Amino acid sequence: MSAALARWRLALRMARRDVRRSKGRSALVAVMVGTPVMLAVMLSTLYATDDVTPLEDMTAQLGSSDARLSWHGYPIEQSPDGQEGGGSSAEDRAPEPDPGPGGVRALLPGAEILEVRSTYVTFVGRAGTGRLREVDTTPPMADGLVDLTEGRTPERVGEIVLTPHVRDRLDAALGETVDVAGRDVTVVGVGTFGSVDPNPFASGAVGFPGTFDLGESDGAEREYLVDRDAPVTWEDVKRLNSEGFWVISRHVLENPPPASARYDLDAWDGGRDTSAEAVLVIIVTAVLLQVVLLAGPAFAVGARRQRRDLALLAAAGGTPADVRRTVLAQAAVLGAGSSVVGAALGLALSPLVIAVLPRWFDEGFGPYDVMWPAVTAAVVLGVAASLLAALVPARQVANQDVTAALVGRRAAPSRRNGWPLVGLVLVAVGLGVCFTAGIQPGGETAVAASTVAIVLGTVFLTPLVIGLVGRVGGRMPLTLRLAVRDTARQRSRSTPAIAAVMATVAGLTALAIANASDFEHDRRSYEFTYPLGTTMLSEESGPVDTAAQAAGEAARVTFTPIGTAGQRGSDAAGEGWIDVAVETEDWGRWDTREVAVATPEELAGWGIELTPEQGETLRTGGALVAGPSLLDGDGRVTLGTYEETSDGASEDPRTVALDGSAADLGMGAVPQGREPVVALAVIAPQTAQAQAIPYERSRALADSTLTAQQLRDVRAALRELPGEQSTWTEQGFDGTFTVQLLLLVGAGGIAVLIGTLSATGLALADARPDFATLAAVGAGPRTRRGVAAAQAVVLGALGALLGVLVGFAPGLAAAWPLTSGRWGALEGTGSGPVIDVPWGILATLVFVVPLIAAVASAIVTRGRVPLTRRLAQ
Known part of the structure; x- marks a missing residue:
């Protein structure tokens, strides 16, 4: 056994002993390191389970057959698994009709065919x-x-x-x-x-x-399951592709062809998207930074508590490398143990999450699958983060004064100001990226990267900020003065603790501003479809008149039906459509181009009161329009009819010009936005028939606001009817920010509490001689608890305040593309960015959470300490 290996073996054995002796500190480090590992393993497992591979899906797709064929209509090029591809560029021809089972048998002689039809x-x-x-x-x-x-x-x-x-x-x-x-x-x-x-x-x-x-039914889709003695090879697949069939073959899935034999599908996939990998790198970097900052003070606590033991090791002939190795071995043991436990918990909890999530979201999962490389990477990352977190404490304790440590005398604290120039450069670069690439559509990756840069830059600036805060501490009350002075003197211990809180709060601040701004944008841009409180009844499978009568009798109100020009299910296959719209270049002012078909009496039921002249226009074959700009110079309005059949073919549009008259087609005032209109134009039923304009009477409006009991009565009456009916009541914008608010406050509060309490514990451990001195000169137990609370307030509030300042710029940059209406601006409806800062969330993180940490620190701190002998320093 080599000497280096023997030294590491001894260090690891001592580390295991120290972990067992310091159970509280070990548990704290395990939570800090193991929790991110657990979450990473859970997320990777959910991703792997959700990502169903073609091999996993093979039985459900093919049954026990050899291949599945679907008709494409012209030559194609596809990937071996049938997930990518498109029409072949080698030959361009019009789609041909499906050859049916006979055509499949001609291409695959001797095969058994099972046809699957669907619609x-x-x-x-x-x-x-x-x-x-x-x-x-x-x-x-x-x-x-x-x-x-x-x-x-x-x-x-x-x-x-x-x-x-x-x-x-x-x-x-x-x-x-x-x-x-x-x-x-x-x-x-x-x-x-x-x-x-x-x-x-x-x-x-x-x-x-x-x-x-x-x-x-000619509109039914057809697929063919093929079973034969010989497998369907890749050469067979390519031959079937040239005839117009898309193929999924069992043999090809199990035995993929070499890359040289495949199609070149670069033209179909548009190149590889690397944005997901970039975001993954940013997330890994942020998690690593967070673990290092959170776990660093905890390892520093352990190193300081072992000062005398490590000094004995040095006095017995141990080199500084041996001392560093001892501290790093503890980090390795704790990091490895907590990472393995965290990974095991992640794997154990993943099936529970997979079982629960489909009940909340419109998504299913495939067979339970574990991404073992990701699990291994998470464990290795946890160990690496632990070693990085212990690196600075290990170097500090290795360079300590051995004599001072043996007699219990503390070394003079270092007062480094960090790397302010490097920090300023990183902050400047991050801000520049935020407000250039970050405010562009799709700039989420740039915002995430710039956030990491700004956080790292602020970490380098934190010691300087702590020093500035220490200069104003002399004007504070005693407990706060002691806490500020200790924070400024022990910057090597305070900096990672404050930076950990800052990094967490910065990310949450950016997320809170972006989400709150997006929510406020949605609220402001909400367009009322009907007046507030109005209930609309719709029928998907036929005329709404019967349902309107039944619903009106049940609720003791009147539901007035009107027609809408156009038709769905217009061809024999039941999948074509005919659209009728007002031909106008002024569409940007309106949110609809619909044409309503109704009588003056029916319009009155929708809140539209017509003058006698306007009613006469309807009865004599004219049209009412929502504004004069919809009429041409001759006072006529043009309606366009567009038809598309189930096979995708489009008929040439047909236009109809009618005499028009401008009318107030608004249905009533609304709290915000434009007044909703019944349609952009209205024609009478006899006009629609005379002009061969199809229409459907598929919606009806209640003439008064319905109570909850009336709505229940309406739904009960509709359940007795055939067809598919639905009711909808205009309630205005009904979104809520409550869930996001609770998640942000909860996540931020827990992060600030963990960072603050761990840093406060380290500060109190270092300050034992000072507390002994205070007790000797007459300070009571309340003073020690007050200092502990003040220490938590200083560390938590300073870290949270820096986090809010750091996260403000990324939050604004993220909110910009979300709310600036860049895409709507192409149609003349764009608006400037909406910025909404959730001051309540930020105030809670800066003021309330540190106070909670202060109370917790005061409660768990012992008021009396044993008097110790102070040595000359």
Whole structure:
């Protein structure tokens, strides 16, 4: 065994003994180091679980088949896993019709084909819009396509499997008959189809072929599962690509081709985006800095408490390197132990988070997966942060006066002012990046990088700031004067503690200003769709008249329907649309181009009162418009009709010119913003019919504000009706900043408390001889507690105040692109940035949290200390 290894072995053995003896300090370091490691492991595990790989998804995509083919219509180039690609640039031709199963068999002779047809439908019972599929799941090649949680797969026409969300919204039990897409079908199972990553709020159903007659619908999408004796190789995939098929092959997923045999897809992916890696580097740097600053004072406490033991080691012949090695060994033991425990806790808590998150967010997770390289990196980062945090205390104690340490005499404290010039340069660079690249759209990475630069620069300036504060301490009360003097004298101990608080508060300040400004921007820019308190009833599957009558009778009010020009589901496939809009170059003044179809009486129910002349204009085939600028020089308004079929083809637009008259189409005053209009133009039903303008009567407005009981009565009445109805009441901007407020205050408060209390404990440990002197000259127990509280106030308030000042610039820079309306400015609706500083949050961090830390320090501090002998210094 080499001499160096023997020395490290001895140092590690001494470190383990000291960790067991100093359980409180060891626990504090473990929390400081282990918590970031735990969070990093949890985040990496959530990311890996959410990132479902093609291999993990293979069974759900292919079942037990060899490949899945979908028709693209023209030659394509794709990645081996089928996740990237597009139309081939080698040949350009119009899309061709799907060749069907026969075309697949011609390309893959001897293969068995299983056809899957699908379309989108709106489910009855407010279960939303989802994908409806027809597939025979009885053949062996379909095993695994449907992931059942209850029941069985469909075996005959009229049987279906519902996703859990649809089952819950329809309140359908197994064996029950429900209405799906206008068909009465029997629920035989509950589960998901085609993905191992089920969305908890996804709406969908799988039926036996023929249940919904999707085979007769030209708008249905078709996919083909292929099973044959020979695997579908990469050469087969490329051949099928040239014929217009997109292919996912089991053999290719399990045996990817070499890079030389793949397509060059640079034209389709647009180059590699490295912004995620840049943000990751910034986050790792910030976490490392935070751990070093927080754990540094704790290691300094341990080193100071071991001054005599380490002095004995030096007196017995140990070199300064041996002393440094002893302190660093303690950091290595504590860092390794806390990092491993933190990683284990992160892995243990991740399944719980994965189970809970889908209930709050519209997102599902795949199979539980651990990113072991990230876990290893987090542990190594934790150990490295511990060693960096202990590096300065180790050097200080290695250079101490051995004689002074043996007799209990404290060494004269150092009073370095840091590296102010380096700090000023870093702050200047950070501010420059903040207000140049940071205020541009997409400047989040620049803001994060500049924040790290400003924080590092302020760390270098902190000793100088502490010295300036110490000069004004003589005018303060006794307890505060002692605390300020001690903070200024012990800058090597105070600087990392204050910097740790500062770094945390700076990040939270920037986040708070950005979020508060974004929230205020959303509140100011809210546009009322209807007058405040108005309830609107809509019908997705047909005319709203029946629902309006039922809702009005239930609530004892009047719901007045009107029509909207245009039509959805206009072709045989049910997926085309016709849009009718006012042709105007003055659209920037309006938030709609809709054309309403209504009589004067119906408009009165919507709060629109017409003059006799305006009513006559409607009845005689003219149109009412919301402003004179919508009329041309001849007093006419032009309506454009745009049609697109389900296959994506667009018809040439058709325009209709009508005699127009300007009218007040506003529905009533609103608290802020523009008065909402019923539409940009209104025509009568007979005019729409005469001009062949399609329209739908899909919405109705209540003539008075509904109470909560009336709304419940309306919803109860609508549940008895077929189709999909919904109600919505205009409540104005209903966003809230409460959750963000609590999170910011809670996170900031905990960080400030941890940093302040750890630094206060170190200060009190150093000040034991001073307290003994105070007790000897008659100071009571209250004085010691007062000094402890004052120490917490000074450290916490100074760190928090610096953090607020440091975080202000990044916060303003982050708020600028979020609220400046740069994209709206292209349409003439942009506005300047909205800056809202949450002074309550910042005041809480600067004043309230340090006071809490002061009270906690006073409570846990012993009032009486044993008298010790003071030696001449």
